[in-house]
Amino acid sequence: MNLSLLTTNKNFKYYFYGQAISRFGDSLFMFAIVWFVLQISNNSALLFALAMISMSLPEILFSVFGGTLGDKFNKKNILIIIDILSIIINIIVIILTIVQSSILLFYLIFFIHGMLQAIWVPNYYSFIPTIVDKKDLTNANGFMELVDQVNFVIGPILAGFLVKFTGLETIYVINTLTFIISISLMLRIIYNPSTLDKNGKREASKIFDLSEVKEGLSYIKGNKIILRLMLIYSLSNFVSEPFFSLLIVLVKDSFENPLYIGILNSSLSIGLIIGSLVSFKIKISHMKLIILSEILMGILMIIFIMAFPHISTFLIYILIGVILSVEQINVNTLYQLYTKEEVMGKIMGIRVFSTQSLRPISKGIGGYIADRIGVKYIMLISGLLVFLNGLIFYSDHLSNKIQIKEEQVEN
Known part of the structure; x- marks a missing residue:
């Protein structure tokens, strides 16, 4: 940093x-x-x-x-x-x-x-x-x-x-x-916003107009980078939610000790802080780094479940935190780089909706399946799906030859 x-x-x-x-x-x-x-x-x-x-x-x-x-x-x-x-x-x-x-x-x-x-x-x-x-x-x-x-x-x-x-x-x-x-x-x-008109006013009546949402969706559809970014990140949030939301259940079933979950949360926080400090030093294109983060996170989630409750899970959770932070920072940066200022707000709003609206559904599905096959197995499946999500988008990234010339954009 x-x-x-x-x-x-x-x-x-x-x-x-x-x-x-x-x-x-x-x-x-x-x-x-x-x-x-x-x-x-x-x-x-x-x-x-x-x-x-x-x-x-x-x-x-x-x-x-x-x-x-x-x-x-x-x-x-x-x-x-x-x-x-x-x-x-x-x-x-x-x-x-x-x-x-x-x-x-x-x-x-x-x-x-x-x-x-x-x-x-x-x-x-x-x-x-x-x-x-x-x-x-x-x-x-x-x-x-x-x-x-x-x-x-x-x-x-x-x-x-x-x-x-x-x-x-x-x-x-x-x-x-x-x-x-x-x-x-x-x-x-x-601050002098370039997208407001000379009087600095717009039609307030159109704020809740669904045509604004359609405009945002149309923009996303026509922007291959933003479309792929929204898909990979929304799917990632959906398939990873059972892992993170059910972790406390796994710990409680195994230990009945709140100290363990407290230490795990601290481990994740340490990783998140480290990730935010080192992210700017990683010289890999943003999209490729996001996809690689998905693949690595999926692998670490699988290793975490296989190693649980060994003490090494604390270190693994720190690494998961590092990857989560690096991915989040690069997701934010890519949105900001490849979205026009005049539609930046609505695109960010659609992004929030696409991730947050899926989480309750994912939690419900994950909890329902966990009651039938076991918490550990649904968390393992969650990690596997994150890994596959990364692989699928990596394959798509290569097959479509998406060349994100970020050096030109940033200079």
Whole structure:
């Protein structure tokens, strides 16, 4: 990872620090919300599941329209407005927590939070190529991936400490402050969107127009690189989901020891952080690297199951984390390189929908089959399918002679 990007590009510096701080607050907030729901529902699995659904469902349903919003209006302003609305949500949550409100009101808050995320995610990614040169995109995406992984490790630990010794309200206040800091840094970014008209306005009535979705799908169909990228990554998420979602079940059945799953999660986090640090040094074309990552990840998933519960599984899981991070960074970079700015938002939105909507289905199918043939076997099948997914697209890559001249694009 080249730190000079933070010193030579002021816009990215403000964006990076602003998002790093607000994402840190988010990691605390998500822990606090989960804890509070379990607290007021008397550890009800059903009520907890409903809370998670109320947050994830709008992310799936509105992600495409959230991306379209970014194509029609100033992305910087959208991100700032989302931060402002997030502050308001935090204040409402503080009040609801103090008065011990009904869980139904929290479901409504979760749904609104999910809608904001549906707008934020595609614009978060599509904003990066508007402030970073093409040759620096891999490095920039590595920085942003590092933010997520570090917060994934630190956030829950600090949140648990704060909940125990200071209470939930402290976390909500900290989260509010992080959004204020993020807004102040975002305001410093000099951003002149090239795809808005002279008045900086577009037709708001067309945001929820299905013709916008059709336009995005038509663009993807006509762009061989983006089409193959979306197919390989969506299929990868679908077939790998049973492996990652059922891992905790495998560990519990084998050990009845939460420490093992904690160490495994830490191993994955270490790998993800390493991957974000080294990704920019790998001098292989983005598409080829993504395909090779699929093949290697499938092999490692198979080896993991065959070696489980040997101590070597910790090292294997670190390697899986490295590959996941490298693949994610290169997927982001390839989308940004080969998507026109005027449709970047809706393409990112369709991407989010194509991956997130398949995960619940995959979890359900995986769980159903696991009950009949065993968790270990469905996880082994999951790894095999990831491996085959990589092989199929590698064969397609060669047979179609897709020459992705990234050096020309990035220079």
